[in-house]
Amino acid sequence: MLKLVHRAGRWAFLRVESFFNLAFGDRLNPLYYLGPISYFLFWIVLGSGLYLYIFFDTGVEEAYASVEQLTHGQWYFGGILRSLHRYASDGMVLTMLLHLARHFVFDRYRAFRWFSWVSGVVLLWLIYSAGINGYMLPWDRLAQFVVIATAEWFDWIPVFGGTLVRNFIFPENVNDRLFSLLSFIHIGIPLAALALLMVHTQRVPQARTSPPWPIAATLSAALVVLSLLKPALSQAPADLASAVTVIDFDWFYLPVYALLYRWSPGEVWALVGGATALFLLAPWLPPKRRRVSKEGFHLLVRPDNHIISVREGESILDAGLREGIAFPFECRNGGCGKCKATLTYGEIDPGNYQKDALSEAERAAGKLLLCCATALSDIEVEYEPTEPLGGRPIRTYNARVTRMNRLAPDVMQVFLALGPGEQLDYYAGQYINVLLPNGEHRSFSFATAPHVQGEIELQIRLVPGGKFTPWVFDHMQVGDTIRFEAPLGSFFLREDSDKPIIFVAGSTGFAPVKSMVEHALHIGLKRNMLLYWGVRRPQDLYLGELPRQWEREHANFKFIPVMSDPAPEDHWTGRIGLVHEAILADFPDLAGHQIYACGSVDMVAAAHPAFLARGLAQEDCFSDTFLLPAHKPGGAAEIMKPGGGR
Amino acid sequence: MIGVLRFLAQLALYVPLMVILGYFSSAPRFAHLPQDRALMRVSFSHAGERLRECHQRTPEELAKLPPNMRSQLDCPRERSPLKVEVELDGRLLLSLDVPPSGLHHDGAATVYRRIELPTGRHEIAVRMRDRPHGDFNHRATTTLDLPPGGSVLIDFDNARGGFRFRS
Ligand code: HEM
Numbered sequence: 001m002l003k004l005v006h007r008a009g010r011w012a013f014l015r016v017e018s019f020f021n022l023a024f025g026d027r028l029n030p031l032y033y034l035g036p037i038s039y040f041l042f043w044i045v046l047g048s049g050l051y052l053y054i055f056f057d058t059g060v061e062e063a064y065a066s067v068e069q070l071t072h073g074q075w076y077f078g079g080i081l082r083s084l085h086r087y088a089s090d091g092m093v094l095t096m097l098l099h100l101a102r103h104f105v106f107d108r109y110r111a112f113r114w115f116s117w118v119s120g121v122v123l124l125w126l127i128y129s130a131g132i133n134g135y136m137l138p139w140d141r142l143a144q145f146v147v148i149a150t151a152e153w154f155d156w157i158p159v160f161g162g163t164l165v166r167n168f169i170f171p172e173n174v175n176d177r178l179f180s181l182l183s184f185i186h187i188g189i190p191l192a193a194l195a196l197l198m199v200h201t202q203r204v205p206q207a208r209t210s211p212p213w214p215i216a217a218t219l220s221a222a223l224v225v226l227s228l229l230k231p232a233l234s235q236a237p238a239d240l241a242s243a244v245t246v247i248d249f250d251w252f253y254l255p256v257y258a259l260l261y262r263w264s265p266g267e268v269w270a271l272v273g274g275a276t277a278l279f280l281l282a283p284w285l286p287p288k289r290r291r292v293s294k295e296g297f298h299l300l301v302r303p304d305n306h307i308i309s310v311r312e313g314e315s316i317l318d319a320g321l322r323e324g325i326a327f328p329f330e331c332r333n334g335g336c337g338k339c340k341a342t343l344t345y346g347e348i349d350p351g352n353y354q355k356d357a358l359s360e361a362e363r364a365a366g367k368l369l370l371c372c373a374t375a376l377s378d379i380e381v382e383y384e385p386t387e388p389l390g391g392r393p394i395r396t397y398n399a400r401v402t403r404m405n406r407l408a409p410d411v412m413q414v415f416l417a418l419g420p421g422e423q424l425d426y427y428a429g430q431y432i433n434v435l436l437p438n439g440e441h442r443s444f445s446f447a448t449a450p451h452v453q454g455e456i457e458l459q460i461r462l463v464p465g466g467k468f469t470p471w472v473f474d475h476m477q478v479g480d481t482i483r484f485e486a487p488l489g490s491f492f493l494r495e496d497s498d499k500p501i502i503f504v505a506g507s508t509g510f511a512p513v514k515s516m517v518e519h520a521l522h523i524g525l526k527r528n529m530l531l532y533w534g535v536r537r538p539q540d541l542y543l544g545e546l547p548r549q550w551e552r553e554h555a556n557f558k559f560i561p562v563m564s565d566p567a568p569e570d571h572w573t574g575r576i577g578l579v580h581e582a583i584l585a586d587f588p589d590l591a592g593h594q595i596y597a598c599g600s601v602d603m604v605a606a607a608h609p610a611f612l613a614r615g616l617a618q619e620d621c622f623s624d625t626f627l628l629p630a631h632k633p634g635g636a637a638e639i640m641k642p643g644g645g646r
Numbered sequence: 647m648i649g650v651l652r653f654l655a656q657l658a659l660y661v662p663l664m665v666i667l668g669y670f671s672s673a674p675r676f677a678h679l680p681q682d683r684a685l686m687r688v689s690f691s692h693a694g695e696r697l698r699e700c701h702q703r704t705p706e707e708l709a710k711l712p713p714n715m716r717s718q719l720d721c722p723r724e725r726s727p728l729k730v731e732v733e734l735d736g737r738l739l740l741s742l743d744v745p746p747s748g749l750h751h752d753g754a755a756t757v758y759r760r761i762e763l764p765t766g767r768h769e770i771a772v773r774m775r776d777r778p779h780g781d782f783n784h785r786a787t788t789t790l791d792l793p794p795g796g797s798v799l800i801d802f803d804n805a806r807g808g809f810r811f812r813s
């Protein structure tokens with residue numbers, strides 16, 4: 001039944017939204033910004049209210065006259081603000097209810113969203129209370145009605161039992177003190193609502209709290225026009241000696257008050273109380289979504305190479321934004337298509353969206369809208385970053401090979417020089433994509449620190465049978481030209497932390513580590529740094545003297561080589577085993593550390609969960625090579641390893 | 647051209663929205679009390695007499711009490727409920743038994759009734775009994791001309807001589 005309501009509601013919203021898209025375009029459709037518009041209207045209400053308050057007299061005799069004076073004596077400003085105050089409040093009720101309805105029918109109120117939903121229900125009460133309270137202040141016939149009706153309604157509650165209304169029907173009880181109290185409440189409730197609003201959106205990653213400016217501008221203009229054409233006016237002054245008969249009525253705020261005189265107060269309490277309880281419990285009531293996984297799933301984001309968790313029912317966009325991924329997005333409601341990305345692995349529920357934003361063909365080709373799709377398994381998603389890291393543009397360079405050294409039988413050190421006048425800014429840890437003539441590319445990390453200008457160092461490991469590395473070893477010559485794209489990747493040394501650093505390098509994973517350590521030493525980083533470099537045998541430490549030299553010259557740097565397979569004739573007396581196991585042996589607790597892991601897919605796949613299990617925070621674990629545990633292709637080794645190791 | 651069309655389309659959507667806001671913020675009018683009716687409210691708060699009278703404790707009774715509670719006079723706190731009746735033009739309109747408030751039934755009893763009346767000239771009689779036994783001990787009558795939207799408020803204040811009609 002409720003499912004049917006959801007489905008019908010979604011259908012209606014999508015229909016109306018697509019209609020609105022014709023007029024507003026899919027980026028400025030107000031229906032995609034109902035929450036932010038409510039927020040914006042709230043600011044108009046607060047701003048205009050502040051001005052009204054300056055001129056409002058909180059005395060029984062003066063209140064009516066002061067509002068009249070403002071409305072007519074100052075119609076060109078105070079009057080307009082009074083009208084704006086009323087219409088923005090009414091508009092807020094409208095957009096708030098639509099906002100509520102949209103989250104409801106799109107089933108975006110369960111699981112972790114209960115927090116926004118429940119705070120929303122409380123907000124709903126506060127907004128209504130503030131509005132109804134506001135109508136008490138001008139002390140006209142409507143005010144008289146509203147105070148008495150409120151008292152009559154609350155008098156149904158046994159503790160009041162008929163005493164409350166006596167404050168409002170006897171002229172001698174309606175005094176200035178009562179008025180000061182009413183207007184004090186009218187400031188208190190909105191401020192409480194504002195505080196709650198901040199809480200309400202607090203758990204929504206990168207929540208928009210204001211609509212795009214063209215919407216704000218048109219809406220404000222429309223409200224001003226309305227205020228001029230139909231100014232908000234007081235009704236006849238309150239008169240306790242005569243009964244309120246027929247009055248102008250605000251149906252946005254007061255429908256419950258109309259009901260109060262059709263039903264009994266007790267029935268109205270039952271309705272309002274029951275509806276509130278139902279709303280508060282809605283996130284936990286059926287129909288339950290098919291539970292796919294309690295813990296949620298893993299999401300591997302490319303090209304960031306970040307693994308993050310996605311919660312049940314959470315859009316992939318929200319999950320990414322929560323973890324600081326710079327996913328592109330605009331409407332967040334399946335209208336604009338800006339958040340389009342490619343699903344490269346796993347299963348998703350594509351969600352509900354406009355066909356213009358994502359066509360059937362695109363969907364069939366594995367595209368998805370990040371703001372609508374939810375995960376049904378561990379997934380891998382690739383998006384096109386609109387903003388390069390740190391604003392450093394990605395472009396294609398032609399570089400000349402200036403030097404080559406065979407550091408080990410299977411490791412070639414290659415130095416490249418850019419063309420005259422060319423400069424390449426990057427972060428230590430980023431990589432380049434060497435472009436092959438056949439359109440493929442191979443990734444290699446910068447092995448030099450960014451401050452070393454002039455020459456770019458790569459450490460290339462031979463992958464037998466590969467399309468590029470055998471050529472490097474057998475045919476490449478000094479003077480050859482290499483085309484590459486750079487700088488790439490979001491793997492870089494985070495300098496906004498004080499935590500001690502552990503570098504884990506496997507084989508040629510040493511290249512990005514070298515870049516990062518040299519950068520750290522160059523800028524005088526004071527954090528403790530520990531490098532575990534894992535190779536098979538001592539002779540594979542192809543630049544082994546370098547970390548030993550860092551260790552001698554810098555008290556905050558330590559180097560621990562780890563051999564996985566030393567031969568007896570190596571006479572190795574140091575650490576033996578897998579490199580990440582050496583770390584696990586040394587650190588029973590990894591909390592409070594940052595780990596940068598560079599190496600083979602297998603190494604990172606084994607190390608990452610083991611580190612997390614030892615208390616390392618997800619956001620403190622960085623790698624250039626991530627793969628979902630469930631998804632390890634055998635073949636693409638040469639493509640997957642920007643660190644250069646495999 | 648597209649720009650103009652867009653502008654017109656947006657206008658076509660904003661105008662109804664503003665019409666909705668402007669209209670429902672004050673209309674349709676709400677008839678709280680139909681034009682041809684008047685309103686009577688009965689509202690007062692009054693503490694009835696004690697249900698039982700105080701009595702002098704006998705020495706035996708006193709001896710049974712803990713020493714710190716041996717007061718001569720025993721005054722049960724419970725108050726009598728109020729019996730209230732209102733007559734309109736000789737016909738009984740309202741008959742209420744109002745219990746005292748409080749956990750021990752020792753507080754004031756509060757009455758509130760809102761009754762719509764036809765307009766015109768009316769004779770209103772109100773009476774109350776605030777003690778456990780006997781006849782009504784507070785009474786008042788009045789004759790009033792109630793215009794449409796007229797209002798009469800029946801209050802009770804012992805210090806000011808009992809029932810008052812305020813209109
Ligand atoms: C003045 C009243 C309100 C304002 C200004 C407001 C504003 C917002 C804003 C700006 C957001 C974040 C972006 C968005 O989804 O639009 C939001 C989210 C949300 N709101 Fe409200 N809201 C209000 C009332 C309500 C009410 C009454 C409910 C429901 C009872 C509600 C339920 C939600 C939910 C479920 C979310 C989504 C949380 C998520 O996606 O994680 N809101 N609200």
Ligand code: FES
Binds near residue numbers: 357
């Ligand atoms: S952000 Fe607009 S469709 Fe996803």
